[in-house]
Amino acid sequence: MPLLVAPALPAGSxxxxxxxxxxxxxxxxxxxxxxxxxxxxRAAFDxxxxxxxxxxxxxxxxxxxxxxxxxxxxWSAETAASWAIVEGDDRPVGQVGLRQVSLAEASADVSYWVxxxxxxxxxxxxxxxALTRWSFAAGLHRLALEHSTANAASxxxxxxxxxxxxxxxxxxxxxxxxxxxxxxxxxxx
Ligand SMILES: CC(C)(COP(=O)(O)OP(=O)(O)OC[C@H]1O[C@@H](n2cnc3c(N)ncnc32)[C@H](O)[C@@H]1OP(=O)(O)O)[C@@H](O)C(=O)NCCC(=O)NCCS
Numbered sequence: 418m419p420l421l422v423a424p425a426l427p428a429g430s431x432x433x434x435x436x437x438x439x440x441x442x443x444x445x446x447x448x449x450x451x452x453x454x455x456x457x458x459r460a461a462f463d464x465x466x467x468x469x470x471x472x473x474x475x476x477x478x479x480x481x482x483x484x485x486x487x488x489x490x491x492w493s494a495e496t497a498a499s500w501a502i503v504e505g506d507d508r509p510v511g512q513v514g515l516r517q518v519s520l521a522e523a524s525a526d527v528s529y530w531v532x533x534x535x536x537x538x539x540x541x542x543x544x545x546x547a548l549t550r551w552s553f554a555a556g557l558h559r560l561a562l563e564h565s566t567a568n569a570a571s572x573x574x575x576x577x578x579x580x581x582x583x584x585x586x587x588x589x590x591x592x593x594x595x596x597x598x599x600x601x602x603x604x605x606x
Contacts, residue, residue, distance in 0.1 A: 425523035426556050431495045436488075439500065441547040445540065447500035447513065450488050454501055455481035457509050460532070467530045470568055472592060488514075495520060502531070502544045510535035513544040515552065515560075523558035529574065536570075545578040553606040560604050565590065565597040575602040 439447040459481035499514035511531035564571035580602035588596035
């Protein structure tokens with residue numbers, strides 16, 4: 418059946434370029450993941466809060482390397498993207514990225530986590546703002562985020578980055594301790 422609405426963005430809108438490095442603030446940059454980031458990614462997924470809200474753990478270095486390696490193909494396929502949030506010495510302190518990218522709807526979900534030692538200094542909020550600026554400049558129209566209503570820190574990050582609350586999806590996601598109501602936030606270009 419022919420579609421009656423043209424895709425909002427043509428294929429290649431993202432992948433025609435290399436995944437960019439993006440400035441966040443002095444001493445903080447977003448860059449693509451590298452193989453040698455794997456030990457840090459493994460440490461990140463040892464954090465109980467990251468395990469809790471991202472519902473995954475990594476069991477060995479091979480899994481961590483597979484995690485860092487997956488993003489190149491997902492960038493090329495224009496389905497998802499992830500950036501390491503790095504300090505001036507190029508050491509990652511967190512992750513921010515796009516999931517469920519739809520060129521047809523010019524939309525994506527956002528994702529973020531920050532290592533415990535780097536929290537409380539605006540890293541997640543400012544990294545999300547940098548990603549948002551780039552995404553809208555690249556042509557995306559809507560960025561969304563869902564977090565558990567029990568995840569107050571994520572709610573603050575989304576709100577401070579200008580993602581308005583649109584509602585609550587009741588018991589829509591299962592975490593290790595059962596169903597969670599999810600807050601839906603979104604920001605439009
Ligand atoms: C959520 C997370 C990314 C925040 O990272 P961060 O770099 O510390 O965030 P920022 O410093 O930019 O902002 C943190 C905000 O959350 C608030 N905050 C932090 N911990 C909080 C808590 N336990 N309860 C309520 N608010 C909290 C801070 O006060 C700040 O808000 P404010 O500036 O209005 O005071 C980080 O805590 C994390 O990685 N958590 C585990 C993974 C996760 O929850 N990912 C999101 C899944 S949807």
